[in-house]
Amino acid sequence: MSAPTYDLGKLHGGLRLQGHKTESTAMPIQQVPVPKMLAMPLTQHVGNPAQPVVAMGESVAKGQLIAASEGSLGAPVHASSSGTIVAIEPWPVSRRLGANAPCIVIECDGEDRAHPLPDLLPDFRELEPAELLRKILEGGIVGLGGAVFPTAQKLMQAATCDLRFLILNGVECEPYISCDDMLMRTYAREVLGGAQILMHALDLDLCYIGVESDKPQAIQRLGEEMAELADERIILKQVPTIYPSGGEDQLVQLVTNLEVPTGGLPSDVGCLVQNVGTATAIYDWIVGGQPLVSRITTVTGDGVSKPMNVLARIGTPIADIIKFAGGYTKQARQLIVGGPMTGKSVTTDRVPLVKATNCILVLAEAPSVGAEMPCIRCGNCADVCPVQLLPQQLFWYACADNEKQLRLHGLTDCIECGCCDLVCPSHIPLTADFRTAKARIQELADEKARAERARSRFEARNERLEKEHQERADELTRQKESAKQGGPEMIAEILKRKQQEKDDG
Ligand code: SF4
Numbered sequence: 001m002s003a004p005t006y007d008l009g010k011l012h013g014g015l016r017l018q019g020h021k022t023e024s025t026a027m028p029i030q031q032v033p034v035p036k037m038l039a040m041p042l043t044q045h046v047g048n049p050a051q052p053v054v055a056m057g058e059s060v061a062k063g064q065l066i067a068a069s070e071g072s073l074g075a076p077v078h079a080s081s082s083g084t085i086v087a088i089e090p091w092p093v094s095r096r097l098g099a100n101a102p103c104i105v106i107e108c109d110g111e112d113r114a115h116p117l118p119d120l121l122p123d124f125r126e127l128e129p130a131e132l133l134r135k136i137l138e139g140g141i142v143g144l145g146g147a148v149f150p151t152a153q154k155l156m157q158a159a160t161c162d163l164r165f166l167i168l169n170g171v172e173c174e175p176y177i178s179c180d181d182m183l184m185r186t187y188a189r190e191v192l193g194g195a196q197i198l199m200h201a202l203d204l205d206l207c208y209i210g211v212e213s214d215k216p217q218a219i220q221r222l223g224e225e226m227a228e229l230a231d232e233r234i235i236l237k238q239v240p241t242i243y244p245s246g247g248e249d250q251l252v253q254l255v256t257n258l259e260v261p262t263g264g265l266p267s268d269v270g271c272l273v274q275n276v277g278t279a280t281a282i283y284d285w286i287v288g289g290q291p292l293v294s295r296i297t298t299v300t301g302d303g304v305s306k307p308m309n310v311l312a313r314i315g316t317p318i319a320d321i322i323k324f325a326g327g328y329t330k331q332a333r334q335l336i337v338g339g340p341m342t343g344k345s346v347t348t349d350r351v352p353l354v355k356a357t358n359c360i361l362v363l364a365e366a367p368s369v370g371a372e373m374p375c376i377r378c379g380n381c382a383d384v385c386p387v388q389l390l391p392q393q394l395f396w397y398a399c400a401d402n403e404k405q406l407r408l409h410g411l412t413d414c415i416e417c418g419c420c421d422l423v424c425p426s427h428i429p430l431t432a433d434f435r436t437a438k439a440r441i442q443e444l445a446d447e448k449a450r451a452e453r454a455r456s457r458f459e460a461r462n463e464r465l466e467k468e469h470q471e472r473a474d475e476l477t478r479q480k481e482s483a484k485q486g487g488p489e490m491i492a493e494i495l496k497r498k499q500q501e502k503d504d505g
Pocket residue numbers: 374375376377378379380381382391392395423424425426427428
């Protein structure tokens with residue numbers, strides 16, 4: 001086995017936060033039973049919503065395709081248990097914008113019948129990389145670290161770059177979340193198998209697995225499996241337990257000492273980052289024929305009776321998962337989907353578990369935040385910003401709705417980690433303001449793109465009309481020329497046709 005190495009780059013800023021992880025890692029991963037009903041959102045990924053390929057009343061089996069990928073950026077959705085389609089309608093979901101989204105609702109029959117497996121691949125190494133990438137696309141796999149970018153499309157984009165390293169992200173730096181830690185402890189072999197598939201698909205021969213130093217059991221299990229696998233191309237790297245060392249750019253910096261340029265991607269410095277859960281999902285699909293129909297999620301917080309990690313089907317109502325974890329405590333006050341720093345508060349537990357759900361956090365009471373005060377320009381926020389932004393300046397430009405300065409000061413590079421909020425003595429909700437400002441900028445960009453498309457359509461129409469007009473004029477000239485040689489009957493015919501055209505407008 002390659003021993004974990006420590007020759008790391010440095011992370012700018014960041015915070016050492018209380019982990020709150022031991023509560024949910026005391027017992028092995030528990031399997032949530034098949035629920036009565038599953039709500040499968042059509043948008044669980046970045047890109048176009050998937051398009052339903054099933055109808056009301058249709059019977060479906062576990063693993064069956066129920067919504068196909070649409071356009072150049074998207075991911076398919078598969079039934080996560082067997083049953084009957086009872087609705088295709090808006091349903092409460094957890095997401096930043098809006099409360100409802102179209103879902104396919106399955107009434108489960110409890111049999112958990114599996115769809116016949118696709119032709120299993122005897123060995124992925126026999127496939128050409130392009131074929132393997134196409135295959136990954138069919139598995140409905142998206143980035144499970146939270147970004148939910150369709151994995152196959154991320155790989156296809158990366159394949160066009162000069163890649164040198166694959167980096168598996170086993171750094172789970174946000175407090176309370178422990179699903180990747182438990183995944184690495186329990187499915188270390190599958191994580192490594194996923195790394196080998198990814199290396200083959202991208203023709204790479206070096207993979208770093210970055211794991212935080214506060215996960216000794218995961219490090220040990222990975223080390224044992226690496227020793228058995230004896231694949232020298234895979235190297236384990238421990239990184240310091242600092243939030244947010246698991247951000248893509250931050251992990252690249254820590255593991256390779258390469259800095260992702262402002263506005264750039266890890267592929268600009270030869271790196272492709274994939275979450276360890278995503279690598280496992282790829283392994284399960286390519287080797288086991290199981291599309292992405294379930295995931296491990298952490299259900300934790302003072303508001304849950306038995307904090308734990310569970311393996312649950314995509315589409316399971318969060319209420320069912322909390323019930324499985326012993327239900328709410330009397331103190332439960334706030335339900336968050338995701339972690340305390342980057343998660344989203346929801347007002348109903350009817351929302352389903354989706355591919356992005358890495359944590360269900362129930363807090364006994366919302367953390368008390370003091371009244372917002374004016375900025376005192378202390379600079380704390382800039383000290384902790386892992387992207388080296390100037391949050392106080394960004395805040396000023398966000399208040400002034402100054403899009404140009406927001407762009408110039410790198411708002412789009414903000415990873416919304418929330419570090420600046422935590423250290424601001426004036427209790428300014430900086431991250432929320434940046435999120436709103438980003439959404440506004442995106443809205444303006446969308447409006448601009450729409451206006452640009454309308455302008456192009458208008459110009460194309462004018463060009464076509466102009467061309468038709470010119471062609472008619474040329475034809476008339478040509479006919480006049482021949483009429484000069486053809487006599488009065490032909491002139492009468494031309495005048496008649498001209499009059500006809502006038503009447504037609
Ligand atoms: S931490 Fe708060 S008060 Fe201090 S400079 Fe930043 S925004 Fe201003």
